[in-house]
Amino acid sequence: MLPWEMLPPLMLILTLGIFVQASAGFAAGLLTIPLLLWSGYGIPEAQAALLVATIPQNLIGVWAFREHVLPRELAFPASLRLAALPLGAYLLVSLESLPKSQIHQVVGAVVFLVTLGIIVMRPQPRHSLPIGWAWLAFSSSGFLQGLVGMGGPMMVLWIQAHDWDTKKTRAFLFAMYLVSMLPALLILWLLFGNRILAAGLSTLLLVPWLLAVTWAGLHVGTWLGRARLRTLTLGMLLLIGLAGVCSPWLKGEG
Numbered sequence: 287m288l289p290w291e292m293l294p295p296l297m298l299i300l301t302l303g304i305f306v307q308a309s310a311g312f313a314a315g316l317l318t319i320p321l322l323l324w325s326g327y328g329i330p331e332a333q334a335a336l337l338v339a340t341i342p343q344n345l346i347g348v349w350a351f352r353e354h355v356l357p358r359e360l361a362f363p364a365s366l367r368l369a370a371l372p373l374g375a376y377l378l379v380s381l382e383s384l385p386k387s388q389i390h391q392v393v394g395a396v397v398f399l400v401t402l403g404i405i406v407m408r409p410q411p412r413h414s415l416p417i418g419w420a421w422l423a424f425s426s427s428g429f430l431q432g433l434v435g436m437g438g439p440m441m442v443l444w445i446q447a448h449d450w451d452t453k454k455t456r457a458f459l460f461a462m463y464l465v466s467m468l469p470a471l472l473i474l475w476l477l478f479g480n481r482i483l484a485a486g487l488s489t490l491l492l493v494p495w496l497l498a499v500t501w502a503g504l505h506v507g508t509w510l511g512r513a514r515l516r517t518l519t520l521g522m523l524l525l526i527g528l529a530g531v532c533s534p535w536l537k538g539e540g
Contacts, residue, residue, distance in 0.1 A: 308503025333435035334482040347460030354457035366424035374432025394530015409447035
C-alpha cells in the first residue's frame, strides 16, 4: 500500500478524472496522468492507478451495451492497439531516466498536442474509412497508452469519423479499453516490477467511491450538457499541457 500521505491526492485526482470522463465523455488519462505526476507519482504508477480505477467502469459499460459489442469489428483495431502497447512502454523505460522536469515537459507536450488535435480535427461521419486510418489511429493509440497512459483520444477521433449511433460508439470504446487493460498492467509489471503494485492496490480500495463518482458524473453531464462540459474540459487540458511544457521555467529552473 502507498504511504498514507499519498492517498488523499490519489483519491482527489482520480475522482476528478473519473468524474470528467463520465460527464464529458473523455479526458480521464489526459487529466489524471499529469496531475498525478505533479503529486509525486511516476508515470508507471500513475498508469497503473488509472487502469485499475477504470476497469469496473468499462466492465459495466461492456455489459450494458453487450448487444452492440461485435467481436469481428473489434479484432483488427484491438490487435493494432495491443501490438503497439509494448513499444510505448519500452520507450517509457528510457523516458523514466530523464530529470523530472523533462518528464513533465514531455507529458505536458503530449497533453497539449492531443488536446489541440481534438479541437482542430472535426471529422465528417461516414459509413467507412480507408484501412490506413485504422492503422494510424490504433497503433498510435496503443503507443501513447504504453508511453504515457493516454491512448483514448486517437480512438475517439477515429470513431467520430464514423456514422455510428451512441450505443454502438460507447460499446466499441468500452470494449477496446477493456481488452487492453490487463495486457497494459502486465506489461507495466514486467518492465517496472512491484513498484506499480502499491498504486494499483490502493486504487482498488477506492473503486466503490469511484463508481459513485461515475454515477454522479453521468447525471451532471446530462444536466449541464456535454457540449458545455467539453469546452470547459478542453480549456483545462490546454492549461495543464502548457503548465507541463513550461514547468522548468515556472519552477525557476530555466
